[in-house]
Amino acid sequence: MVYPYIPHTDEDRKKMLDAIGVASIEELYEGLTEELMLSDSVPISHGRSEDEVLRMITSIAQRNSKGIPFLGCGCYDHLIPSTVQALANLPSFVTAYTPYQAEMSQGLLQAIYEFQSMICEITGMDVSNASLYDGANAASEAASLMIHAKRKATTVLVSSTIHPFALQVLTTWATGAGHRIRLVSEHLGVADFSQLDAEITDDVAGLIVQSPNRYGFLEDYSGIAQRLHERGCLFAISSDLLSLAMQKSPAEWDADIAVGDTQALGIPLGFGGPSCGYMAVTKALMRKIPGRIVGATVDAQGRKGYTLTLQAREQHIKREHATSNVCSNQALAALMTTIHLSSLGWGGMVEAAQQSYVKAHYLAYHLAQLPGISLIWDSPFWCEFPLVFSDAKRMRKFLQELRNEDIFAGVRLSSLTRKPQDELVLLVAVTEKRSREELELYLAAARRVMK
Amino acid sequence: MSESLLIDISKLGRKAYCFPVLDLPRGFEQALPEIPQELLRQKPARLPEVSELDVVRHFTRLSNQAYGVDNGSYPLGSCTMKYNPKLSEQIAKLEEFTSIHPLQDISTVQGCLSVMYNLLEDLSSITGMRWGSLQPCAGAHGEYTGLKMIRSYFLKRGDVDRNKVLVPVSAHGTNPASAVINGFEVVTVASDSEGLVDMDDLRSKLDSSVAALMLTNPNTLGLFEKNILQISSLVHEIGALLYYDGANLNAIMGMATPGDMGFDVIHLNLHKTFSTPHGGGGPGSGPVMVNEKLVPFLPKPDIELTDSGYVYNWELPDSIGKVSMFWGNFLVLVRAYVYILRMGSEGIRAASMHAVLNANYLKSRLKDSFEIPYAKGCMHEFVVSCDNLKKRYGITAQDIAKGLIDCGYHPPTMYFPSLVGEALMFEPTESESVETLDDFADTLIALLERAKADPAYLKGCPYTTPVGRLDEVKAVKEPNLHY
Numbered sequence: 001m002v003y004p005y006i007p008h009t010d011e012d013r014k015k016m017l018d019a020i021g022v023a024s025i026e027e028l029y030e031g032l033t034e035e036l037m038l039s040d041s042v043p044i045s046h047g048r049s050e051d052e053v054l055r056m057i058t059s060i061a062q063r064n065s066k067g068i069p070f071l072g073c074g075c076y077d078h079l080i081p082s083t084v085q086a087l088a089n090l091p092s093f094v095t096a097y098t099p100y101q102a103e104m105s106q107g108l109l110q111a112i113y114e115f116q117s118m119i120c121e122i123t124g125m126d127v128s129n130a131s132l133y134d135g136a137n138a139a140s141e142a143a144s145l146m147i148h149a150k151r152k153a154t155t156v157l158v159s160s161t162i163h164p165f166a167l168q169v170l171t172t173w174a175t176g177a178g179h180r181i182r183l184v185s186e187h188l189g190v191a192d193f194s195q196l197d198a199e200i201t202d203d204v205a206g207l208i209v210q211s212p213n214r215y216g217f218l219e220d221y222s223g224i225a226q227r228l229h230e231r232g233c234l235f236a237i238s239s240d241l242l243s244l245a246m247q248k249s250p251a252e253w254d255a256d257i258a259v260g261d262t263q264a265l266g267i268p269l270g271f272g273g274p275s276c277g278y279m280a281v282t283k284a285l286m287r288k289i290p291g292r293i294v295g296a297t298v299d300a301q302g303r304k305g306y307t308l309t310l311q312a313r314e315q316h317i318k319r320e321h322a323t324s325n326v327c328s329n330q331a332l333a334a335l336m337t338t339i340h341l342s343s344l345g346w347g348g349m350v351e352a353a354q355q356s357y358v359k360a361h362y363l364a365y366h367l368a369q370l371p372g373i374s375l376i377w378d379s380p381f382w383c384e385f386p387l388v389f390s391d392a393k394r395m396r397k398f399l400q401e402l403r404n405e406d407i408f409a410g411v412r413l414s415s416l417t418r419k420p421q422d423e424l425v426l427l428v429a430v431t432e433k434r435s436r437e438e439l440e441l442y443l444a445a446a447r448r449v450m451k
Numbered sequence: 452m453s454e455s456l457l458i459d460i461s462k463l464g465r466k467a468y469c470f471p472v473l474d475l476p477r478g479f480e481q482a483l484p485e486i487p488q489e490l491l492r493q494k495p496a497r498l499p500e501v502s503e504l505d506v507v508r509h510f511t512r513l514s515n516q517a518y519g520v521d522n523g524s525y526p527l528g529s530c531t532m533k534y535n536p537k538l539s540e541q542i543a544k545l546e547e548f549t550s551i552h553p554l555q556d557i558s559t560v561q562g563c564l565s566v567m568y569n570l571l572e573d574l575s576s577i578t579g580m581r582w583g584s585l586q587p588c589a590g591a592h593g594e595y596t597g598l599k600m601i602r603s604y605f606l607k608r609g610d611v612d613r614n615k616v617l618v619p620v621s622a623h624g625t626n627p628a629s630a631v632i633n634g635f636e637v638v639t640v641a642s643d644s645e646g647l648v649d650m651d652d653l654r655s656k657l658d659s660s661v662a663a664l665m666l667t668n669p670n671t672l673g674l675f676e677k678n679i680l681q682i683s684s685l686v687h688e689i690g691a692l693l694y695y696d697g698a699n700l701n702a703i704m705g706m707a708t709p710g711d712m713g714f715d716v717i718h719l720n721l722h723k724t725f726s727t728p729h730g731g732g733g734p735g736s737g738p739v740m741v742n743e744k745l746v747p748f749l750p751k752p753d754i755e756l757t758d759s760g761y762v763y764n765w766e767l768p769d770s771i772g773k774v775s776m777f778w779g780n781f782l783v784l785v786r787a788y789v790y791i792l793r794m795g796s797e798g799i800r801a802a803s804m805h806a807v808l809n810a811n812y813l814k815s816r817l818k819d820s821f822e823i824p825y826a827k828g829c830m831h832e833f834v835v836s837c838d839n840l841k842k843r844y845g846i847t848a849q850d851i852a853k854g855l856i857d858c859g860y861h862p863p864t865m866y867f868p869s870l871v872g873e874a875l876m877f878e879p880t881e882s883e884s885v886e887t888l889d890d891f892a893d894t895l896i897a898l899l900e901r902a903k904a905d906p907a908y909l910k911g912c913p914y915t916t917p918v919g920r921l922d923e924v925k926a927v928k929e930p931n932l933h934y
Contacts (some may be wrong), residue, residue: 005802007884032675032677032707033677035680036711041797044573047795056792063562064562066550091522092514092517093517095519096519096730097731097732101518104916108513110456127930127933172774244496247492271781273588273780273781275776275777286930309927332731342467343503345501346497380490
């Protein structure tokens with residue numbers, strides 16, 4: 001068989017083997033003893049043509065069902081300008097490696113510099129890295145940074161209102177590595193800081209919170225940074241980047257670390273990945289932030305250029321003295337966010353956030369009128385809110401009936417936490433992409449079920 | 452020509468995108484509850500306000516100042532810069548994949564789960580492992596996950612004092628870093644005169660405090676660790692586990708498996724071996740694959756095939772837990788699956804064999820011009836040293852690399868592994884034709900000759916790029932990290 005991805009002809013192989021001085025390619029595997037050499041091909045299928053693969057995968061893909069998603073919980077269906085796909089697919093972006101050779105990678109490096117700049121502008125922080133895997137991993141990196149920033153600290157306080165999956169990723173991070181996660185309790189759907197002073201014991205390195213939180217509520221962090229800083233602890237806030245067009249930025253709360261996802265800005269749902277995590281910090285933590293960073297400098301002729309910098313922090317230099325192992329990040333996804341933000345501008349970002357806010361409140365207001373459903377807690381929310389059903393049977397019926405109309409009505413909180421007490425809570429997300437017609441479709445179906 | 456920052460041509464009032472007009476009933480906005488003032492943002496962010504064409508030209512021009520596999524040869528050692536098939540790109544953009552939310556009802560995502568399940572089956576076969584997890588987003592993330600599982604394995608057995616991870620001196624920097632962030636102490640194992648694991652040094656460091664040995668095979672010198680079975684028994688005799696860094700799997704796919712070599716846990720780099728694009732530094736994908744011993748510790752949820760279709764299994768009491776927000780870099784997984792379907796069992800074997808053929812051919816073309824310290828046999832990559840060039844002519848590995856840029860080639864990996872002085876590491880991959888390799892070798896040899904005659908010329912390279920060598924000291928001392 002001829003493989004389009006392998007250009008060698010019989011003649012080429014002969015010429016090359018002659019030059020090397022062996023009779024066959026197998027001879028080049030001399031280190032592989034007979035007991036290691038596979039006698040048969042590995043048990044996967046035979047190769048297929050492009051057309052066969054396309055048909056096969058298209059039929060697999062059609063086993064997915066599309067619907068109108070009112071689903072959020074860390075992944076949101078926002079509008080994406082056509083520029084994002086078109087430009088992020090340019091082959092020299094897609095097929096490039098990490099820009100180690102700065103002179104021939106100025107375009108990539110400048111795009112990352114612009115990404116870092118936008119993250120700094122939006123979070124209000126001083127220094128951003130070039131991206132991390134996702135918001136949950138960014139929170140783990142924040143926890144690591146805290147532990148390494150304070151001598152003898154072993155524990156990170158985490159609000160029980162952060163995304164349940166982010167909490168699970170943080171728990172994994174702590175397990176077996178000698179770190180501890182201690183939860184700050186919640187009250188009426190938001191973090192409860194009334195005991196914070198007592199909770200900041202000597203072993204505590206810092207606090208990680210999230211707003212909008214796991215229920216969609218905005219949290220109030222008045223005075224929190226000061227209470228932490230007085231005890232030598234760091235403060236990290238995790239946020240959906242788009243929400244910062246409306247809510248107070250991490251810098252305005254005097255946080256030390258801002259983390260979260262940029263998925264809401266230019267990255268498709270894609271079954272949850274790739275997303276793009278971000279992390280930005282104060283100047284004081286510049287040499288402790290993990291991951292790649294691009295900086296501007298000059299060449300010998302004084303021309304401005306961009307290069308990877310502050311590399312003394314990174315694993316390939318520090319090896320066993322490194323405080324993070326991050327190498328590849330999510331560069332292409334970060335580029336999508338950069339193109340998206342370049343297309344929207346600040347005005348567009350604010351509009352996306354505000355329309356999401358208005359539409360979410362429109363749906364919430366009308367759903368709350370129905371019998372058997374209520375909005376729990378009276379905290380302010382942005383584009384996502386929790387509904388509580390009076391009983392499990394009606395909730396199931398609600399979800400099923402709406403799905404029959406191709407509406408994905410929300411995410412069951414218990415599917416994330418796997419806790420019985422969350423059984424009756426449904427998280428509903430509404431973005432600016434949901435049209436009036438889609439909102440009315442949702443409401444009409446909901447009225448039929450919940451009458 | 453340098454490209455301006457988009458913010459520098461920003462003009463208030465220009466727009467590159469318009470949202471639909473909000474069409475809710477009149478008056479509803481006025482009835483909205485107020486968000487308390489103290490929760491609202493005060494300071495606007497400075498983002499570009501430009502036209503759509505401004506955006507298009509800006510990023511198109513930036514892409515013209517980038518270089519990918521589609522632009523030309525990219526023999527970057529240890530990175531496996533092979534061709535990224537266009538079919539994979541086309542399929543990863545199917546709306547039936549891109550528009551699926553990760554938390555949809557399981558009955559509506561059977562297509563996605565089918566891709567993931569079948570990919571796991573194929574990766575298990577290719578590596579000779581029992582099962583795995585697709586959650587890790589990159590190679591280093593896979594290492595983190597694998598070591599976490601090793602830690603849990605020993606904790607579960609009550610073997611709490613195994614605190615050391617052995618790492619060869621030639622290992623990737625992520626190996627020791629991943630071990631340390633999981634709370635292990637790193638012990639470095641020396642290389643012998645052939646560039647392989649020094650067996651005496653290994654023996655002296657193996658004791659009951661060792662949790663694992665991390666190995667790349669072939670190693671970062673491109674050499675196959677031929678004592679691997681002996682290494683495996685030594686490691687297992689003392690109750691430790693063997694970890695495989697899959698960075699170099701492209702040398703042996705379909706020829707041998709890490710499972711047969713005795714590895715207990717491995718990570719793969721789908722963006723290397725399975726042809727998914729590197730994207731300028733991600734998103735990649737770093738699945739972990741394990742043998743029977745470690746299956747209970749895999750991240751959760753697992754995907755299972757039942758009579759009613761694919762389901763998530765969360766009931767895994769010994770699982771290390773989640774390592775990613777959702778299920779991993781799914782759209783990268785789709786691309787890798789397409790590659791495996793296209794190539795099939797014979798194709799992946801052919802890929803490895805031709806990767807090895809290409810590296811050996813290029814090495815044979817360069818061996819009279821460059822010093823090759825570990826010359827005996829190589830697999831898919833090899834390392835040359837510029838030590839002698841530096842001594843005689845003052846020419847460094849970096850100079851050669853920068854000279855290659857002017858010749859239209861991406862340079863090889865520089866200064867790695869550290870046990871070779873002034874190292875240049877070449878990995879041509881199976882994608883390149885003999886004509887390309889010949890041209891590359893001719894170019895490199897001619898460059899070397901010119902440099903010997905006129906070292907100053909090489910010191911000034913590159914001349915053809917938008918900027919020359921950059922002042923990296925200034926970049927560190929006067930950090931300019933945002934606009």
